[in-house]
Amino acid sequence: MPNPRVPDDPDDQESGEAERIDRWFRGAGPDDGFLGELKGRRVLDLGCGTARYAARLVRAYGAEVDAVDSEPGRIERARARYESLPGLRLVHADAVAHLRDAEPYDVVYSVDAVPFIDPRRLLPALATALKPGGTLCFGVPHTDSRGDGPSPAPAEETWRELLVDHGLYVEEVVEVTAPDPGNPAAHRVFRARRPARVTSRPRTALPPVPHAALGVGAVLHGPRGLLLGRHRRGTWELPGGTVEPGESLQDAVVRELREETGLRADPADVRLLGTLLDHSEDVVRVTVAAAVTDWRGEPADQPDERVGDWRWYRLDRLPPSLFVCSAQALTAWRPDLPIDHAPAHFTAYESK
Numbered sequence: 001m002p003n004p005r006v007p008d009d010p011d012d013q014e015s016g017e018a019e020r021i022d023r024w025f026r027g028a029g030p031d032d033g034f035l036g037e038l039k040g041r042r043v044l045d046l047g048c049g050t051a052r053y054a055a056r057l058v059r060a061y062g063a064e065v066d067a068v069d070s071e072p073g074r075i076e077r078a079r080a081r082y083e084s085l086p087g088l089r090l091v092h093a094d095a096v097a098h099l100r101d102a103e104p105y106d107v108v109y110s111v112d113a114v115p116f117i118d119p120r121r122l123l124p125a126l127a128t129a130l131k132p133g134g135t136l137c138f139g140v141p142h143t144d145s146r147g148d149g150p151s152p153a154p155a156e157e158t159w160r161e162l163l164v165d166h167g168l169y170v171e172e173v174v175e176v177t178a179p180d181p182g183n184p185a186a187h188r189v190f191r192a193r194r195p196a197r198v199t200s201r202p203r204t205a206l207p208p209v210p211h212a213a214l215g216v217g218a219v220l221h222g223p224r225g226l227l228l229g230r231h232r233r234g235t236w237e238l239p240g241g242t243v244e245p246g247e248s249l250q251d252a253v254v255r256e257l258r259e260e261t262g263l264r265a266d267p268a269d270v271r272l273l274g275t276l277l278d279h280s281e282d283v284v285r286v287t288v289a290a291a292v293t294d295w296r297g298e299p300a301d302q303p304d305e306r307v308g309d310w311r312w313y314r315l316d317r318l319p320p321s322l323f324v325c326s327a328q329a330l331t332a333w334r335p336d337l338p339i340d341h342a343p344a345h346f347t348a349y350e351s352k
Helices: 052-061 072-082 095-101 119-129 156-165 249-261 324-333
Strands: 042-046 064-069 088-092 105-110 130-142 169-177 186-193 214-219 225-231 240-242 270-280 283-292 307-313 345-348
Touching (some): 042 052, 042 095, 052 064, 052 072, 052 088, 064 072, 095 119, 105 119, 119 130, 119 156, 156 169, 156 186, 214 249, 214 324, 240 249, 240 324, 249 270, 249 283, 283 324, 324 345
Parallel strands (some): 042 064, 042 105, 064 088, 214 283
Antiparallel strands (some): 169 186, 214 240, 270 283
């Protein structure tokens, strides 16, 4: 995880204790209040440097803070100074690997790490590393108002679109410019929030083609969690697809599972849950939800498939932006799941 610093970064130049969260420029930018409520909260400082600011949150607010950086030298310096501080955990790790494995956080903040990690890797992990209702704050380099400064990160509107695409809603963006008039550099500091409930959305506003109106969605849930993949248009989905002419529903589930994930299953291990009827904006979709009780192999991306990046998710860490048909199938399977989606009429095939 590259972690470049602006030339006047106080984290690299000062040895004293931090008085406020502000690493963008010395004396400029939003302070601790931008992060929201911190008392007793579980917080992640991503790209923590020498952890001066993480230590401040522990001491000033009683937060439980994980301070993570991929550069061993910075973590060594942080441990030499703060290893005995209760409530602060110093971690040398890759950002995405840590986000995928850690317990969810109330607040995640990062001063300068986010724009230097591939958003296709980072944002899905960030979205599920936040508790429902949790807050994400981060800064990105930006050109100044005249366009003179460098801009190694996507523009503000691009970041807004990326966050929304991953189910995170932008609450505020603050422009931060250097106090030195001769310094053209600038930052945008974002505050986004994960909705309190898991969201769903269609892949596109276009209606399906007529022969694609009947589909199946396969629920695979085991000790490692629930299997979901990411469609190239951004939604997280169950394995599944359209039923081919003359094909049984169980056979369709087995075929789609093999084609999309490489997993093998037998039709006898497919339990049909029921039919979901969704009528929205003159488009009628019929989806049969199914639970696969046994399978073989490991899920992997398959050539020429539109869904990939297959991962196992705990039910309390489902990603935002579920495909609406998958969301409907999941609440048919487990009505207690906190998922919001367009209504669908469900007819059960058997008692669950």
